[in-house]
Amino acid sequence: MTDDRRTHVVDDAHPAAQDEPPDPRRWRALAVCLVAGFMTLLDVSIVNVALPSIQQGVGASPSDLQWIVSGYALAFGLTLVGAGRVGDIVGRRPVFIAGVVLFGAASLACGLASSSAVLVVARLVQGAAGGILNPQVSGLIQQMFSGRERGRAFGMLGATIGISTAVGPIVGGLIINALGPDAGWRWIFFVNLPIAVVAVILARRWLPAPRRARSARLDLDPVGVVLLGGTVLALLLPLVETGRGSGPSGSRSGAIPWWVAMIGLVLAAAFIAWERSYTRRGRSPLVDLDLFRVPGYSPGATVGLIYFGGFTGIFFVLTIYFQDALGYSPLLAGLAVTPFAAGSAVAAAIGGYLVGRFGRLLVTAGLTTVLVGLVVVDLVLAHVSGPQLGWALLVPLLVAGLGSGLVISPNVTLTLAAVPVKRAGTAGGLLQTGQRIGTAAGIALIGAVYFAVSATHDSTRGAVWALRVAAGLVAVALLASGLDLRSRRRQPQPTRDDEDEAAGDATGDGEGVATGP
Template sequence: MTEPDPRRWRALAVCLVAGFMTLLDVSIVNVALPSIEAGVGATESDLQWIVSGYALTFGLVLVGAGRTGDAIGRRTMFIAGVLVFGLSSLAAGLAPSSGVLVAARLFQGIGGGLLNPQVSGLIQELFSGRERGRAFGLLGATIGVSTAVGPVVGGLIIGLLGVETGWRWIFFVNLPIVVGAVLLALRWLPPPRRRHDERLDLDPVGVALLGLGVAALLLPLIERGRGDGFSFPWWTGLIGAGLIAGFVAWESAYTARDRSPLVELALFRVPGYPSGATVSAVFFAGFTGIFFVLTIYFQQALGYSALGAGLMVTPYAAGSAIGSALGGRLVHRFGRLLVTGGLVLSLVGLVAVDVVITEVDGTALPWALAGPLLLGGLGSGFVISPNITLTLHDVPVDRAGTAAGVLQTGQRIGTAAGIALIGAVFFGLGAASGDFTNAAAWALRVAAAVISLALIASAVDLRTRQREGRVSPEATEAGNPAQRHTGS
């Protein structure tokens, strides 16, 4: 049995800080949009692309980046991603026009997509057993907290530095983190393993098919056509589905020719991987839509400032951090049962939020919402990191980056689809009736319905695992002692 790398926890810290930085940029920019509009004369379409362009390019490169990291070394790809993100952050902060800012955000997304699959891959490589569960617990906390605190951090920066220049510092604050991440990655991340017997095959046709397919799926979701903005037609998504089907056929044929495909389809025969990826994508569609609706509702309907709206959802962030830390320690024992229970808690918290916003108003609202949001966040923490652990548990380490890229691509598609659906309900009902409280309540009910689908998928997987006697990693390893020494 090989000794664990003594630098593994320091390496994890570097990875999590860089990952937090890129995931924070998904939501931190939202509160700065009015300032950006005034600062560079951005149109409504420009603002939409400043937000959605980042998500688009982030999702496009995930799988290819994971595959490349598996092939040439995760430290190499991690550092490349950090550098791309840092240079594009500098360009965004200095942007003299909206066009330059949109382009910088597209490259920021590429940087985030390059480095994030390496984080999960490195956890698979450096940790095993209970330690892997703890590491994924910290990753889950990073994902949950970064999503929730983005509006708070953005509001604080603009509040301190002013609306004229504060938005630029939303991008500039990344620069010292980038420098530190590169230096510490060179010192603490494991160097690439030389594979002289393995020919590098990056499957360019597979890369093109998957990239075009994901783009066609995401574009009609993230470009919803507000005002005079251009809208991609819904059937663009059908083209995307066709391209994804073509990608699957190509990968199968590529494998049959004894080549190295971008995504080995055998990955979806790994126990727990397909069901875990499904739970992840569907849950992200539900829970990210909650923040989207609530932060807009608090500002537009209730008159909160950007910072005030961000602070309103901090109980969810706190609950998510606590749940992720606990979940990372408990998942090895309770497995899919923990995830299923977390989905139940998320649903209960969300239903309670629905009741509170329709029955409570005035100064009592923040206090009444704190408990339900904390409960929902706790449930989210029990879902995100334990689900990552279970989904990747049996994936071979040499394909961990690819598997993580596929998993995160599903999360990005789920996020875009959820925000589009839940946002359409909120804006549609609000515009039709003028009652944005009722509109927010119905949007939250749609989010609850989406999370219910994730609960069903998790419950089905739990039942399958119970029949096969592998409810948790602990139970699986007890039945197969040799697995303890594989790092799988």
């Protein structure tokens, strides 16, 4: 009740930090972060191709399979903001390591699972561990890099996201083909173990230790945690169940009703009211609502939420369409959508170098390119059918993927550019939570359109209309990005000679956070 309830906090805002040279280990530290992030993101898609083997191996029901996939995403989204907040307070390295250790342990439990119930619980823990780990990555990038280097670092993160998305189904298919269905699905979890061990060892050597300064009460805002968790749960649960569980009839017994999402909106309003009240009382809220007044944060978060709703549905629809309508194997279906993911990975790395020069214009151009690629996909689907469709879609999917790579990581860079380093974990976690909600909502909407139209007409028309909905969401994200671009152009722009000074003054507290273009 006295000093034992107090803890040291990370002093990311220490005035001396501006005068310190960059950490010479920062690029090696980034590599550790990217490897661990790759591991968690790979497990989003690698499991999909193993579902038939899992069903046979542990006698999983369709509902169990749904929770093996969607439960991971749900737990991931629930822990993002709270974990980012803890990392901001106690230090990102210890929270990062804790997330990696928990993820490795959960992966081992998944691979050893003897029943579907054990596997579902282990996947929930695995998703929560991913949610603990990932906000530390974006927070560490904010902490270790500034200016153009930060754009490059986020570009590498975007490339990692694209590569993990691309290789997930392929790696899963190769493992199952090599080891057989009985052992193969277990090894898609076991492969995480050596990665986790190496990541922990290198994180202890290369990640920056928390800078300890004044003692302060560890204020985690428990009421805010409960309200935000309830909000995310109520919003995501009906979405992930609809998106993962829809069938050709477009309905499924036992699904979470849509009115649960309305409860989520009520909880969101209560959360905002509580955070404002908590701040007025001089306490430290879970989410400082002033984040949404930081230049670029609100429009960037809006673009991310809408765009993730659109582009993730592309993978969902096409992989189902290739298998159900064209008879592709899971591995071939994964290869057929690889051009999009591969193009995204390449362009994300390039976008990291260009974002400092072009800013929001780069994101707007990327969204335009994605939209053009989807229009061509629509035309191809209208004129090409049969097994050769995968080859016919290679170029338009590659074009759309190249555009996507110019959207995701540059948008993250711009969104977080002026966020104080001491709030980087919370801001990154909140940004990713919006992306997870957008993903779940987009898959639910696009999947519902696909199954409904396929049931009344045919799968090809279902895919066409589903992809048109995805294109519509991309168009809305393009509009939001264009409005932000116009707003930025109306504001006075700093000269290149003023960039370093502006970086230190961006938040008015001298934290040395680059403002970006």
